[in-house]
Amino acid sequence: MRADAVVVGSGPNGLVAALALARAGRKVLLLEAAERFGGALASAELTLPGRVHDLGATVLAMALASPAFRELRLPGVEFAHPPVAAAHPLDDRPAVLVHRDLSRTAEGLGGDAGAWLATVGAAARVGLPLMEFLLKPLGPWPLWPPPRPVTLARAARFGLAAALPATTLARSAFRTVEGRAVVAGMAAHSMLDLRSPISAGYGLVLAALAHVVGWPLVRGGSQRLADAMVAELRSLGGEAVSGHRVRRLEELDAPTVVLDVTPRQFAAMADLPPAYRRRLLRYRYGPGVFKLDWALDGPVPWRDPAVAGAGTVHLGGTLEEIALSEAEAAAGRHSPRPYVLVVQPYAADPTRGGHTLWAYCHVPNGSRLDMTGVIEAQLERYAPGFRERVLARHAMGPAALEAVNPNLVGGDIGGGLASLGQFVRRPVWSPAPWRTPLPGVFLCSASTPPGAGVHGMGGWQAARLALR
Template identity: 80%
Template sequence: MSADAVVVGSGPNGLVAAVTLARAGRRVLLLEAADRFGGGLRSEEVTLPGRVHDLGATVMAMALASPALRELSLKGVVYVHPPVAAAHPLDDRPAVLVHRDARRTAEGLGRDGRAWLASAGAIARAGFPLVDLLLQPLGPYPTAPGVFARAAGFGLAGVLPVTTFARRAFRTVEGRALIAGMAAHSMLDLRAPLTTGYGLLLASLAHLVGWPVVRGGSQVLADALVAELRSLGGEAVAGHRVRRLAELDAPTVVLDVTPRQFLAMADLPAGYRRRLERFRYGPGVFKVDWALDGPVPWRDQAVAGAGTVHLGSTLEEIALSEAETAAGRHSPRPYVLLVQPYAADPTRGGHTLWAYCHVPNGSRADMTDAIETQIERYAPGFRDRVLARHTMGPAELEAANPNLVGGDIGGGLAGLRQFLRRPVWSPAPWRTPLPGVFLCSSATPPGPGAHGMGGHQAARLALRS
C-alpha cells in the first residue's frame, strides 16, 4: 500500500491517531510489532482456556471521557458498569464506596460528605467542558462561562500533595483513605505535587461517566478501532517490527513509542537527543491475574459489587507504601490496585481477577505473596478460590510491550517537572525535529490512560502540516 501516513504501534494512542488521519482522507498504514493489535488494550487467555484477561487497561473511565473516543461510534463496543465504581476496604470499619451518584457517595462519608461534593463532586458537575480542557492542550478550548475559573480552582487544589490536601479537606479516616487510594494511581510518592490533581480527576470521572469495562475484554475496543481504520480504507499489519525510521516511506510518520525506542530508531539532532535522554521513567508494577472458582470472599460484602478495589487501608499506610517504592524499595505491605471485571461483565469465561502493586523500575522481586496477603487481609479464604494464576513483573511486561520500560505502565514519571516537559518542553511536544515525524505515546501529553488523546493531538498536528 502506498501510504500518506504510517502509524507505528497500536496502543490506544496509535489506534486513535490512525483513525483520525484516515477520517481526514489520508491513506494510512498501521504497523504493530506484536502478533495482535491493542498494546495496553490487549486481552488474552493467560490462566485457563476460555478465561479472558486484560493484559493492560480494564477500567475505561478515560475512554468514555476522552474527546477523541466520545465522538466515535464503534461497532461491537459495549461499556458495562459494575454496581459500585470503586471500593476502599478498611480494617475496622465498613468499606468506603464510590457510586456513580456523587451524593450517594457523600452520604457514605458522613462528616466528609460535604468536602467530597465540594472537590470531586464539583469537578464532575463541571462536566465535559472541564475534562476537555484538561485533556486537550492544543484546544479547541471550551467557551462555556466559568470553565476556565473552574479549571483554575482545580489547578490550585490539584497541584498540592495529596497528603497535604487530604488532611486539610477531610476530617475522617474514610475520606482521607479514599482520596489517597485514588491519588496512588499516579504511581508517585503521595507527598509529591500534583497527586491531588490525579486523584480528584479520577474520582470525578466515577461520577461523570462511571468506571466501566468493555464487555468481552478490552481487546474488543482495540479490534473495533482497527475495524474502523480498515473501513476507512486504511491498512493494519501485525507482526511487523519497525527498527529504524529509514524503513518507512511516507510523508507523515506517527510513532506510538516512548523516548527510549525513538532514540534507537532515529538519528536525531544532538540537542533534541540530549533532551530525550533526560526523560525519566517511573516505578514499575508487578501484576497477577487469577482464575477463580467463585467471587472473591470479601469480609465486607459491599465490596463484591465494585469493579475496582483499592487495598491499603489508611492514608498513612498508602503514603508509606508509595514512598518506599519512590525510594527504590519494596514495601512489605504494598498498596494494591485490584480489578474484578466479573462484577460488571459475566462474559469472560468465569471469575477472572487481576491486581498489581507498585515496585521500583526494573524490579525482579516476586510480589505475588505480598499482593495475595493484602487481599486475604480483607477477603479471608481468597487463596482457596484460586484455580490458576499468571504473574508478570517489570521484565515480562516490557517484553510483552516495549513501551512499558522497566514495568512503567504510565509511559514515564508523572511528577511535576515531567508534567511540564513530556517528553520535552515545547508548546507542541508531539512534534519532533524530523520533518513529518510525530510522537503520540503516553510519554506525550496528556499522559497515561486509555484515552487516545496523545494520538489525537499528534494526528491533528500532522494534518495541519
C-alpha cells in the same frame, strides 16, 4: 500499499492517530510489533482456556470522557458499568464505596460528606467541559471551542486543590479515616509519592470521572475495543499489520510517520539532532508494577460483602499506610504491605469465561522481586479465604511486561514519571511536543501530553498536527 502515513504502534494513541488520519482521507498503514493489536487494550487467555484477561487496562473511564474517543462512535463496542465504581476496604470498619451517584457517595462518608462534595463534587459538577479542558493540548491552535468563562473559573479553583500533594489535601480537607483513605487510594493511581505536588490532582480527576461517566469496562474484554478500531481503519481503506517490528525509521516510506513509542525507543530508531536527543534521554520513567491475574472458582470472599459489587478495589488501608507504601516504591524500595489495585471484571461483565481477577502493586522500575506473596497477603487481609478460590494464576513483573509491550519501560505502565516537571515537559518542553525535529515525524504515546490513560488524546493531537 503506498501509504500517505505510517503509524507505528497500536496502543490507544496509535489507533486514534491512525483513524484520525484515515478519516481525513489519508491512506494509512498501521504497524504493530506484537501478534495482537491494542497495546494497553490487549486481552488474552492468561490462566485457563476460555478465561479472558486484559493484559493492560480494563477500567476505561477516560475513554468515555475523551473527545478523541467520543467522536469515534465505534459500532459493536459495549461498555458495562459495575454496581459500584470503586471500593476501599478498611480493617475495622465498613468499606468506603464510590458510586456513580455523587450524593450517595458523599452520604457514605459521614462527617466528610461536605469535604467530598467540595473537592471531588466540585469537579464532577463541571462535568465533561472540565475533563476536556484538562485534556486540552498545549498548542496555540483551538482544537474545539474555547471553554466558557465559568468553566475556566471552576478549573482554576480545581487547579488550586489539584496542585497539592495528596497527603496535604487529605489532611487539610478531610477529617475521617475513611475520607482520607479514599483520597489516598485514588491518588495512588498516579504512581507518585503522595507527598509530591499534583498527586492530589490525579486522584481528584479519577474520583470525579466516577461521577461524570462512571468507571466502565468493555464487555468481552478490552481487546474488543482495539479490534473495533482496527476494523474501522480497514473499512476506511487503511491497512493494519501485526507481527511487524520497526527498528529504524529508514525502513518506512511515507511523508507522515506517527510513533506510538516512548523517548527511549524513539532515540534508538532515529538519528536525531544532538540537543534534542539529549533532552529525550533525560526523560524519566516512573516505578514499575508487578501484575497478577487469577482464575477463581467463585467471587472473591470479601469480609465486607459490599465490596463484591465494585469493579475496582483499592487495598492498602489508611492514608498513612498507603502514603508509606508509595514513598517506598518512589524511593526504589519494595514495600512489605504495598498498595494493591484490584480489578474484578465479573462485577460488570459475566462474559469473560468465569471469575477472573487481576491486581498489581507498584515496585521500583525494573524490579526483579516476585511480589506474589505480598499481593495475595493484602487480598487475604480483606478477603480471608481468597487463596482457596484460586484455580490458576499468572504473574508478570516489570521485565515480562516490557517484553510484551516495549513501551512499558521497566514495568512503567504510565509512559514516564507523572511528576510536576514532566507534566509540563513531556517528553520535552515545547508548545507542540508531539512534533519532532524530523520533518513529518510525530510522537503520540503516553510520553506526550496529556500522559497516561486510555483517552487517545496523544494520538489525536499528533494526527491533527500532521494534518496541518
